[in-house]
Amino acid sequence: MTASVLYQASEGVATLTLNRPDVLNAMNGDLMRELREGVERAAGDAGVRAVLITGAGRGFCAGADLAARGKDGISDSGTLLRERYHPIIMALRQMPKPVVTAVNGVAAGAGMSLALAGDVVLAARSASFLQAFSKIGLVPDAGSTYFVPRYAGEMRARALAILAEKIDAEEAQRIGLVWKVHADDALQDEAGKLARHLATMPTMAYGMIKEALNQSFDNDLAAQLEVEATLQSRASRSDDCKEGVAAFMEKRKPQFKGR
Incomplete structure (x- = not known):
């Protein structure tokens, strides 16, 4: 079975690649379990001094895989968040190592939350960000109501959550959600270069x-x-x-x- 998250450690950097490209790396039980294992592995490895998270294919993460809801025995959304999503977000924020997220395509719903959980957020020029929750009668989760107001301001956070309008990478950078935007074909090289630099620092x-x-x-x-x-x-x-x-x-x- 193909891994839902690829883990590679080299030159002091642990790279975690979300690997369900056929569904834009939407989050199901396997992906969340493997992502948590990868984050914990990176945190516990003394040889890892920086972490890079990105997505395979043309998307970073489309958020929760709605087609997989309830298939792993967890039908309540709150329980799912507490057991699967919250530990990952908390582990990234509390990890005593820098975390770079390289958003290579759409980052929607909890996928946007995951991107913003990084310490330094990079994006490809074609990337997009979407607080998709209200489109299906849900509220932002996995940390979005914490990150977005702090980074972009309360008014923008309210509008992004309520209107559920997609914004492009340059707008995301303008309002403070992204640190730098790179050309699509340069993103991974630039993200890797930054992560390797961080791995040599204090x-x-x-x-x-x-x-x-x-x-x-x-x-x-x-x-x-x-x-x-x-x-x-x-x-x-x-x-x-x-x-x-x-x-x-x-x-x-x-x-x-x-x-």
């Missing part, structure tokens, strides 16, 4: 940056200042910080080890 510091940002929206200024101070104490004692300072003083390129 991984522990990246993990603490994510930790600080994850807490920032729930804290007032005083609390967030304390978070920064606590994390900075840890970061300043790391081997990578010592190497970074030494390289700066010696006017050479640092050789980070990720610890």
